[in-house]
Amino acid sequence: MSHLNPFADVPTILTAEEIIEVAHNRSMRLSMKSSLQMSREARSKIREITRLQEFTKQVKAKITEVVEEFPSIDRLSPFYLELTEILIGTDRLKQALGAVYNCLPAIDEITFKHTEALKLTTDFRQMKKTRSAAKGRISSILRATAPNLDFIIEAKKVLSELPGVAPNIPSIVCAGFPNVGKSTLVKMVSTAEPEIAYYPFTTRKLIMGHLKVGNQTVQIVDTPGILDRPMSERNDIERQAIAALKYLANVIIFMIDPSEACGWSFEQQLNLLDEVQRMFPLNPLLIALNKIDITPEPQLEAARARLPNAYEIVAVNRIGVDQLLQDALEEVDLKPMQESIDEYVKSLSRK
Ligand SMILES: Nc1nc2c(ncn2[C@@H]2O[C@H](COP(=O)(O)OP(=O)(O)O)[C@@H](O)[C@H]2O)c(=O)[nH]1
Numbered sequence: 638m639s640h641l642n643p644f645a646d647v648p649t650i651l652t653a654e655e656i657i658e659v660a661h662n663r664s665m666r667l668s669m670k671s672s673l674q675m676s677r678e679a680r681s682k683i684r685e686i687t688r689l690q691e692f693t694k695q696v697k698a699k700i701t702e703v704v705e706e707f708p709s710i711d712r713l714s715p716f717y718l719e720l721t722e723i724l725i726g727t728d729r730l731k732q733a734l735g736a737v738y739n740c741l742p743a744i745d746e747i748t749f750k751h752t753e754a755l756k757l758t759t760d761f762r763q764m765k766k767t768r769s770a771a772k773g774r775i776s777s778i779l780r781a782t783a784p785n786l787d788f789i790i791e792a793k794k795v796l797s798e799l800p801g802v803a804p805n806i807p808s809i810v811c812a813g814f815p816n817v818g819k820s821t822l823v824k825m826v827s828t829a830e831p832e833i834a835y836y837p838f839t840t841r842k843l844i845m846g847h848l849k850v851g852n853q854t855v856q857i858v859d860t861p862g863i864l865d866r867p868m869s870e871r872n873d874i875e876r877q878a879i880a881a882l883k884y885l886a887n888v889i890i891f892m893i894d895p896s897e898a899c900g901w902s903f904e905q906q907l908n909l910l911d912e913v914q915r916m917f918p919l920n921p922l923l924i925a926l927n928k929i930d931i932t933p934e935p936q937l938e939a940a941r942a943r944l945p946n947a948y949e950i951v952a953v954n955r956i957g958v959d960q961l962l963q964d965a966l967e968e969v970d971l972k973p974m975q976e977s978i979d980e981y982v983k984s985l986s987r988k
């Protein structure tokens with residue numbers, strides 16, 4: 638799934654010092670084939686010009702690669718855009734990328750001027766000095782933008798660890814307290830072993846399963862540690878990152894264990910349901926009462942009375958599960974999705 642994350646394929650980005658070192662080594666390793674008839678001066682001149690140009694070529698290639706291989710911020714899908722904003726800051730990131738790119742004209746100019754100077758020099762010691770001076774000045778430009786490169790490197794590291802989600806496949810997100818049966822449901826309905834992806838906070842994971850409902854592929858996402866405890870226990874960044882799930886969740890299935898075997902009271906579970914509903918006011922949400930096989934009748938009756946529209950399922954035995962999924966999928970509005978697919982296809986032809 639990692640290829641679905643637009644940041645996963647960004648090649649390794651070098652620090653300013655690494656770029657300088659690579660470019661230096663390449664330029665000094667050049668072996669010059671020069672004719673024996675050439676004077677020492679002429680040989681020296683060719684050598685120093687070639688070295689300088691190779692140095693510049695390497696530096697520019699590395700810089701250009703950073704900017705061109707980095708996903709265009711403006712074309713990110715809303716899920717990644719919002720997480721980039723929360724975790725990195727899109728303005729700061731754009732500014733860093735722009736600053737790195739803006740080094741190019743100055744580097745060209747230094748190279749041009751020093752190459753012209755080299756052409757006019759007749760003293761071969763002076764040639765070496767001129768070449769060295771040019772490399773020094775280019776290195777200074779790189780060092781001045783080192784904090785930008787470091788920032789981009791860090792951003793890439795953080796963003797490439799985000800889960801890979803397919804923006805155009807309907808997604809069902811499971812929420813509910815620990816042990817209510819979310820993983821059981823996801824494993825039960827997924828056609829293959831669900832994949833695990835890390836969510837912004839190192840200990841949080843998204844578990845992504847895939848299934849077919851009719852002829853439609855759907856992703857189902859289990860969110861251990863994410864939507865399973867009260868929001869009041871969370872810091873701002875965590876809350877925001879969780880809110881980014883609104884772009885992912887075409888439907889939320891909120892699971893409740895009325896048997897309370899999970900270790901949480903029915904009341905506690907209703908409170909979390911309320912919070913999740915307030916957190917995702919626009920996402921359709923279906924409520925599933927799970928473990929009805931072990932729920933005593935009075936408790937089940939009480940749950941039904943409070944949640945008359947809830948589905949009743951036994952995730953371990955797949956009882957009621959297929960109806961729940963079918964109805965969940967009906968909540969997914971496929972039209973906007975088709976529009977975003979069209980938009981994506983159009984953006985490809987604009988590229
Ligand atoms: N009796 C019964 N046990 C269930 C059912 N669904 C899940 N469980 C059990 O509940 C426990 C917690 O389930 P799990 O899927 O890990 O919960 P999660 O923490 O929400 O992912 C496991 O021991 C499951 O086997 C069910 O429908 N009936």
Ligand SMILES: [Mg+2]
Pocket residue numbers: 816819820821859861
């Ligand atoms: Mg689980």
